[in-house]
Amino acid sequence: MVYLTRRERFSAAHRMFRQEWTDEKNAEVFGKCSNPNWHGHNYELYVTIKGEISAKTGFIMNISTLKQIIRERIIKKTDHKNINLEVDFMQGKIATAENLAVSIWEELKPFIEKEGAELHCVRICETENNSTEYYG
Amino acid sequence: MVYLTRRERFSAAHRMFRQEWTDEKNAEVFGKCSNPNWHGHNYELYVTIKGEISAKTGFIMNISTLKQIIRERIIKKTDHKNINLEVDFMQGKIATAENLAVSIWEELKPFIEKEGAELHCVRICETENNSTEYYG
Amino acid sequence: MVYLTRRERFSAAHRMFRQEWTDEKNAEVFGKCSNPNWHGHNYELYVTIKGEISAKTGFIMNISTLKQIIRERIIKKTDHKNINLEVDFMQGKIATAENLAVSIWEELKPFIEKEGAELHCVRICETENNSTEYYG
Amino acid sequence: MVYLTRRERFSAAHRMFRQEWTDEKNAEVFGKCSNPNWHGHNYELYVTIKGEISAKTGFIMNISTLKQIIRERIIKKTDHKNINLEVDFMQGKIATAENLAVSIWEELKPFIEKEGAELHCVRICETENNSTEYYG
Amino acid sequence: MVYLTRRERFSAAHRMFRQEWTDEKNAEVFGKCSNPNWHGHNYELYVTIKGEISAKTGFIMNISTLKQIIRERIIKKTDHKNINLEVDFMQGKIATAENLAVSIWEELKPFIEKEGAELHCVRICETENNSTEYYG
Amino acid sequence: MVYLTRRERFSAAHRMFRQEWTDEKNAEVFGKCSNPNWHGHNYELYVTIKGEISAKTGFIMNISTLKQIIRERIIKKTDHKNINLEVDFMQGKIATAENLAVSIWEELKPFIEKEGAELHCVRICETENNSTEYYG
Numbered sequence: 001m002v003y004l005t006r007r008e009r010f011s012a013a014h015r016m017f018r019q020e021w022t023d024e025k026n027a028e029v030f031g032k033c034s035n036p037n038w039h040g041h042n043y044e045l046y047v048t049i050k051g052e053i054s055a056k057t058g059f060i061m062n063i064s065t066l067k068q069i070i071r072e073r074i075i076k077k078t079d080h081k082n083i084n085l086e087v088d089f090m091q092g093k094i095a096t097a098e099n100l101a102v103s104i105w106e107e108l109k110p111f112i113e114k115e116g117a118e119l120h121c122v123r124i125c126e127t128e129n130n131s132t133e134y135y136g
Numbered sequence: 137m138v139y140l141t142r143r144e145r146f147s148a149a150h151r152m153f154r155q156e157w158t159d160e161k162n163a164e165v166f167g168k169c170s171n172p173n174w175h176g177h178n179y180e181l182y183v184t185i186k187g188e189i190s191a192k193t194g195f196i197m198n199i200s201t202l203k204q205i206i207r208e209r210i211i212k213k214t215d216h217k218n219i220n221l222e223v224d225f226m227q228g229k230i231a232t233a234e235n236l237a238v239s240i241w242e243e244l245k246p247f248i249e250k251e252g253a254e255l256h257c258v259r260i261c262e263t264e265n266n267s268t269e270y271y272g
Numbered sequence: 273m274v275y276l277t278r279r280e281r282f283s284a285a286h287r288m289f290r291q292e293w294t295d296e297k298n299a300e301v302f303g304k305c306s307n308p309n310w311h312g313h314n315y316e317l318y319v320t321i322k323g324e325i326s327a328k329t330g331f332i333m334n335i336s337t338l339k340q341i342i343r344e345r346i347i348k349k350t351d352h353k354n355i356n357l358e359v360d361f362m363q364g365k366i367a368t369a370e371n372l373a374v375s376i377w378e379e380l381k382p383f384i385e386k387e388g389a390e391l392h393c394v395r396i397c398e399t400e401n402n403s404t405e406y407y408g
Numbered sequence: 409m410v411y412l413t414r415r416e417r418f419s420a421a422h423r424m425f426r427q428e429w430t431d432e433k434n435a436e437v438f439g440k441c442s443n444p445n446w447h448g449h450n451y452e453l454y455v456t457i458k459g460e461i462s463a464k465t466g467f468i469m470n471i472s473t474l475k476q477i478i479r480e481r482i483i484k485k486t487d488h489k490n491i492n493l494e495v496d497f498m499q500g501k502i503a504t505a506e507n508l509a510v511s512i513w514e515e516l517k518p519f520i521e522k523e524g525a526e527l528h529c530v531r532i533c534e535t536e537n538n539s540t541e542y543y544g
Numbered sequence: 545m546v547y548l549t550r551r552e553r554f555s556a557a558h559r560m561f562r563q564e565w566t567d568e569k570n571a572e573v574f575g576k577c578s579n580p581n582w583h584g585h586n587y588e589l590y591v592t593i594k595g596e597i598s599a600k601t602g603f604i605m606n607i608s609t610l611k612q613i614i615r616e617r618i619i620k621k622t623d624h625k626n627i628n629l630e631v632d633f634m635q636g637k638i639a640t641a642e643n644l645a646v647s648i649w650e651e652l653k654p655f656i657e658k659e660g661a662e663l664h665c666v667r668i669c670e671t672e673n674n675s676t677e678y679y680g
Numbered sequence: 681m682v683y684l685t686r687r688e689r690f691s692a693a694h695r696m697f698r699q700e701w702t703d704e705k706n707a708e709v710f711g712k713c714s715n716p717n718w719h720g721h722n723y724e725l726y727v728t729i730k731g732e733i734s735a736k737t738g739f740i741m742n743i744s745t746l747k748q749i750i751r752e753r754i755i756k757k758t759d760h761k762n763i764n765l766e767v768d769f770m771q772g773k774i775a776t777a778e779n780l781a782v783s784i785w786e787e788l789k790p791f792i793e794k795e796g797a798e799l800h801c802v803r804i805c806e807t808e809n810n811s812t813e814y815y816g
Contacts, residue, residue: 002506003541011263013149013174016330029329031336037218038149040176042263048541053510057437058424058502063538064439082173094330098274102325127147127178130335133275133320138778139813152602165601167608184813189782193709194696194774199810200711230602234546238597266607269547269592283807285693285718288466301465303472309762310693312720314807354717366466370410374461399691399722402471405411405456419671421557421582445626446557448584450671488576488583535555535586560738573737575744638738642682646733674743677683677728 003120004059005048006066010079012087013040014095038082045074045104046123049112061117069111074104097126101134109136139256141184142202146215148223149176150231174218181210181240182259185248197253205247210240233262237270245272275392277320278338282351284359285312286367310354317346317376318395321384333389341383346376369398373406381408411528412467413456414474418487420495421448422503446490453482453512454531457520469525477519482512505534509542517544547664549592550610554623556631557584558639582626589618589648590667593656605661613655618648641670645678653680683800684739685728686746690759692767693720694775718762725754725784726803729792741797749791754784777806781814789816 015038016030026034033039047070051060077087083095089107093099105122112119125131151174152166162170169175183206187196213223219231225243229235241258248255261267287310288302298306305311319342323332349359355367361379365371377394384391397403423446424438434442441447455478459468485495491503497515501507513530520527533539559582560574570578577583591614595604621631627639633651637643649666656663669675695718696710706714713719727750731740757767763775769787773779785802792799805811 001543002509003543004506005539005541007537009263011175011177013176018328029334032216035216035218037221038174038176039147039216039218040149040174041147042178053504053506056426058504058507060506060540062437080168080171080175082171082175085173096325096330098276098325098332099330101274127145129279131277132332133277135273135275137815138781139815140778141811141813143809154600165606189776189778192698194776194779196778196812198709232597232602234548234597234604235602237546265551267549268604269549271545271547281807283719283721285720290464301470304760307760307762309765310718310720311691311760311762312693312718313691314722352712352715352719354715354719357717368461368466370412370461370468371466373410399689401415403413404468405413407409407411417671419583419585421584440624443624443626445629446582446584447555447624447626448557448582449555450586488579490579490581490583493581535553562736573742640733640738642684642733642740643738645682673687675685676740677685679681679683 001050002053002060003048003050004061004063004066004117005046006063006070008045008047008067008070008075009042010045010075010081011040011042012078012081012083013038014083015039016094016096018094038084041126043078043100044125045070046121046125047104047108047119048121048123049117050120051117061112061115065115066112069108069115073107073111097124097130097132098134100124101132105134105136137186138189138196139184139186140196140199140202140253141182142199142206144181144183144203144206144211145178146181146211146217147176147178148214148217148219149174150219151175152230152232154230177262179214179236180261181206182257182261183240183244183255184257184259185253186256187253197248197251201251202248205244205251209243209247233260233266233268234270236260237268241270241272273322274325274332275320275322276332276335276338276389277318277393278335278342280317280319280339280342280347281314282317282347282353283312283314284350284353284355285310286355287311288366288368290366310356313398315350315372316397317342318393318397319376319380319391320393320395321389322392323389333384333387337387338384341380341387345379345383369396369402369404370406372396373404377406377408409458410461410468411456411458412469412471412474412525413454414471414478416453416455416475416478416483417450418453418483418489419448419450420486420489420491421446422491423447424502424504426502449534451486451508452533453478454529454533455512455516455527456529456531457525458528459525469520469523473523474520477516477523481515481519505532505538505540506542508532509540513542513544545594546597546604547592547594548604548607548610548661549590550607550614552589552591552611552614552619553586554589554619554625555584555586556622556625556627557582558627559583560638560640562638585670587622587644588669589614590665590669591648591652591663592665592667593661594664595661605656605659609659610656613652613659617651617655641668641674641676642678644668645676649678649680681730682733682740683728683730684741684743684746684797685726686743686750688725688727688747688750688755689722690725690755690761691720691722692758692761692763693718694763695719696774696776698774721806723758723780724805725750726801726805727784727788727799728801728803729797730800731797741792741795745795746792749788749795753787753791777804777810777812778814780804781812785814785816
């Protein structure tokens with residue numbers, strides 16, 4: 001079993017809030033992250049897959065295939081977008097890094113498996129100090 | 137003459153556009169950066185001052201004073217904010233990194249000089265690949 | 273199960289040595305790290321917790337709570353300090369990165385659990401080339 | 409059980425290809441990575457070992473011993489070399505990061521164990537976006 | 545005058561040598577960098593331009609135009625290539641970072657000026673420790 | 681004129697204080713940096729030289745010569761040392777990054793000039809947020 005990780009990046013706006021709460025309640029729970037005028041991040045996304053090395057190619061999966069899957073399924077939908085308003089797979093969810101990691105996992109899983117590999121980890125770095133990981 | 141640089145960070149939403157232009161025209165000039173639903177970045181701000189070393193302290197300026205000036209004058213106004221809608225010193229300006237650098241220079245200059253140093257450079261990194269510098 | 277990591281930093285002095293050994297014996301075992309006049313590092317501390325995502329907040333734990341715990345319990349005691357002389361939880365231990373990781377784990381564990389999450393990993397980077405991890 | 413990681417670096421040339429394939433077939437499978445005139449990378453190698461902390465030293469293994477093992481066994485053979493033509497432990501293998509990770513694992517394992525520790529992970533970063541890990 | 549910097553990357557093979565010198569003489573002057581079997585790097589290229597901010601766009605130059613110029617004129621010719629054998633603008637020159645910086649400057653200058661800006665600096669990072677800059 | 685930069689690193693202990701001041705006065709001026717028990721940093725030192733490219737070698741100066749000068753003159757004296765107590769060229773000076781930059785400049789200048797190049801800049805990064813530069 002060998003693991004292969006690809007990093008991709010997207011710059012997006014978001015806010016954390018619950019629609020049924022008042023601005024005051026949202027500010028109390030989510031602090032400055034609930035700013036109704038949005039804020040944003042340069043998100044770094046690390047996708048790790050695992051599998052056997054192919055004797056023919058020396059690859060688990062061609063990393064340019066992995067890159068294309070991530071760009072097609074995630075980056076096109078998130079880069080220079082508003083996560084709350086525009087990202088289909090985040091609708092109805094609070095736009096936390098935790099929920100992003102789980103949702104990106106669910107988006108990518110079938111496409112990784114179609115290539116004969118296994119999705120191992122989705123990691124999201126929101127800032128240089130804050131990150132989340134999901135292993136399914 | 138010695139130079140001293142302090143890095144501070146802010147996460148903000150923005151978009152680039154001219155109000156008098158149509159969305160199509162804005163998209164043509166600013167591309168995905170003009171998304172009407174906003175996007176955002178982890179901005180890195182590097183402020184460089186210059187001056188003589190004080191024989192008494194070995195400092196040009198105490199870097200914690202420099203830090204406080206930057207946080208008070210810039211970070212409090214920009215972090216977890218919408219640059220277009222909420223940052224007073226960016227009103228009426230297109231929210232490019234170039235304009236940010238110049239405006240932050242103008243905001244900081246009097247406070248740096250009040251401390252007996254000279255502002256040398258304001259650098260803004262919008263992403264790991266894109267940055268701007270202004271030297272007055 | 274989702275994982276959340278917070279990075280905090282502290283700058284500290286230390287040396288590695290056993291009091292009962294001569295300076296020569298200490299130098300033989302610990303090399304330049306046993307310098308009796310101390311040396312120091314910019315330590316990076318990564319604390320990873322795990323838990324279920326709260327349906328109400330989308331968080332495992334509010335990362336600003338995690339930040340406060342780390343700052344209160346670790347950074348206040350270690351930043352701009354001498355690890356051997358001043359850090360209570362390192363008394364009687366050799367000031368290696370391995371021992372730091374284990375001791376910080378023990379310091380943080382009850383406070384993470386009080387918040388309903390589980391401590392998963394403490395990672396200490398002493399330099400860009402050297403790091404240690406402890407998982408309990 | 410505590411984990412200790414050492415980073416070392418090597419700059420090397422390589423290409424990915426199968427000798428029995430035509431240049432066209434190699435280009436189809438390996439893309440620009442099969443360029444017959446070679447290309448190269450600044451490889452980052454992270455070696456993680458695990459073990460009990462020695463009560464006498466506070467170490468799992470003295471990290472300068474680990475550094476020497478990696479330099480002697482891997483860096484001397486790979487730095488400023490051509491991986492395909494000159495690295496003994498890569499002969500007969502396609503020069504992918506996956507194969508590199510597995511082969512470096514095999515090279516290092518006996519020397520780590522001779523020191524009383526256990527090899528846990530070999531990680532190879534080929535670029536800032538692409539990396540592989542092997543855990544045996 | 546405002547400055548705008550774009551980073552691009554290329555992974556390439558090279559060696560330093562003079563054809564008229566023996567391998568011994570080349571090894572004496574260039575050390576391990578003259579390995580006849582090549583070695584390689586992940587080069588980072590920083591291109592800085594300067595100009596007035598356009599009142600219409602807030603830009604010195606649209607950074608995506610700058611990106612396209614660098615990719616078209618430099619990255620297409622250098623990425624996954626052998627600098628000595630394949631890069632037209634390096635023919636007849638020793639493949640040092642110094643010569644790369646000067647040559648890339650000459651390649652880019654007319655295309656930057658065509659866009660109404662001025663080329664300010666070309667910086668090449670060969671490794672995390674070694675870099676060169678050229679200002680014309 | 682081309683510029684060449686070499687990065688080297690040293691881990692050292694220091695404190696900022698004036699012997700003739702009380703601990704209270706030192707704490708007032710230098711804050712936590714005056715801790716009598718010391719603290720420390722991983723210092724990054726960037727040395728930039730300038731000169732003409734040699735037609736024979738393509739170098740301003742062989743970067744391994746520059747590396748040796750920095751290691752011999754600076755790193756051997758500072759790495760794993762106490763800047764206040766042990767570094768000869770810092771005696772009688774407050775151990776600020778500003779004074780370090782100026783003193784390292786003075787140490788290196790004659791050795792750079794002996795090699796036929798000119799010293800351009802000494803940059804010291806004390807933390808990821810704080811740095812100083814000196815240009816003579």
